[in-house]
Amino acid sequence: MQATDLKSRTMTEQLKSLWQERYRTQLPEALLESPVSQSAVFDALLAHRSVRGYLPDALPEGTIEAAIAAAQSAATSSNLQCWSVVAVEDPKRRQRFAELCGNQAHIATAPVFLVWLADLSRLQRLATRAGHPHEALDYTETLLIAAIDTALAAQNAVTALEATGLGTVYIGGLRNHPEKIAEELALPQGCFGLFGLCVGYPDKTRAASVKPRLPQQAVLHRERYDLGSEADAIVLYDGLDADFQNEQGLPPRRWSETMVSRIATRDGLHGRDTMLASLKALGFPVK
Ligand SMILES: Cc1cc2nc3c(=O)[nH]c(=O)nc-3n(C[C@H](O)[C@H](O)[C@H](O)COP(=O)(O)O)c2cc1C
Structure with missing residues (x-):
């Protein structure tokens, strides 16, 4: 058997197994026809699982910056770029976030907790500096834009992180106490903590499925x-x-x-x- 045949057979087997895990049915033959199903990115996406058991090991230097580059590469409505992120690494502060987010222990164990913010404050400051009004920021539509863009960005970061074997879990519990979270992070007005994201090496003894x-x-x-x-x-x-x-x-x-x-x-x-x-x-x- 040629090396290329072997490679394509291995890829097909891998895809069948990923599909089986995600849908618990056999892979439809049509999927094999599409190049979309034949990439390492596709495999990584289908293999996603939230990780709640982490090793305390630090992330390699530059990991956060790389993840944010992936996040900033996501599409953004009208290039408004109205989100920000706070990386929390201090163990005592992660412990406080764990408590504020409904006693979620994984926030204290994972070495990095990323807090994703819908951030209209930057645009507000931009307008104020230019001596312009910023009426459009007051409307539900703009809040939706900020929330959509933040989620798209965060998911890009997740994809990049998971592709290297790191684990993540989103933390909606961040919205349990929005005002306390804002105080903890010294957020300016027009900045809202949408969700958190734990990042770290999965503890294989607590493997997620x-x-x-x-x-x-x-x-x-x-x-x-x-x-x-x-x-x-x-x-x-x-x-x-x-x-x-x-x-x-x-x-x-x-x-x-x-x-x-x-x-x-x-x-x-x-x-x-x-x-x-x-x-x-x-x-x-x-x-
Ligand atoms: C916006 C958002 C908020 C979430 N919040 C939490 C959370 O606070 N705690 C948690 O353990 N999982 C949280 N999750 C993870 C979901 O429970 C998980 O994605 C879902 O059960 C599907 O499981 P999977 O990610 O392993 O496929 C959240 C997921 C999303 C997208």
């Missing part, structure tokens, strides 16, 4: 939104998720029931139902 996702029939529509196969897809996914929970030694559950109870009342927001007031207090009028 790939979590299955909804079948594509539930999320991919063609030409028009089509509810045709949604119910079946969810029944299927309830089964896959139950298997995953079982394999991980987690409590049995039905994904659909868990989601329904999570959204039933504002209790599911874990105290974050006051977000609008926090945004206003931190300099986002949200008109």
Whole structure:
């Protein structure tokens, strides 16, 4: 067998295995036709799993800067670039963030905690220095822009970090106490902590597994939104998720029931139902 044949067979096997882990079904043959499925980036994306067990080892010099270069390479609405990030490495401060974010121990163990900020303050300062108004910053649309851009940037950083074997986990718990987070980071008005990101070397004794996702029939529509196969897809996914929970030694559950109870009342927001007031207090009028 030629070396190139062997390489392509190995790539196909790898792809089949990644697909199997993500969807727990066989790889559709059509996927093999697409060059999109034949890259190391694609493999790294499909292999994603959140890591909550870290070694205390420091990251190599330059890792944060490289991750931020990946983040800044993401598209940004109208090139507004309205996000910032604070890298927190001080162990005592990470411990404080762990507590503020709902006692999440991994924030204290991972060597780096990146706090991703929707940041309209820079544009505000720019306008003020130029003696111009900045009315557009007061509107919901601009807040959405900042949140979208921040998420796209952070995910680019995650992809770059994971591609080198580092682990990450997003921390939405950062929004449990927005004002306290702003105080802890000395944020100016117009700057809001959207989410955190733990970064570090995964502790292999607490290996994380790939979590299955909804079948594509539930999320991919063609030409028009089509509810045709949604119910079946969810029944299927309830089964896959139950298997995953079982394999991980987690409590049995039905994904659909868990989601329904999570959204039933504002209790599911874990105290974050006051977000609008926090945004206003931190300099986002949200008109
Ligand atoms: C914006 C955002 C916030 C999240 N917040 C937390 C968090 O506070 N704590 C945590 O352990 N995981 C958090 N996660 C991770 C999700 O629980 C995880 O991505 C999801 O269960 C799917 O698992 P996977 O990432 O391993 O595929 C968050 C994920 C996102 C995208």
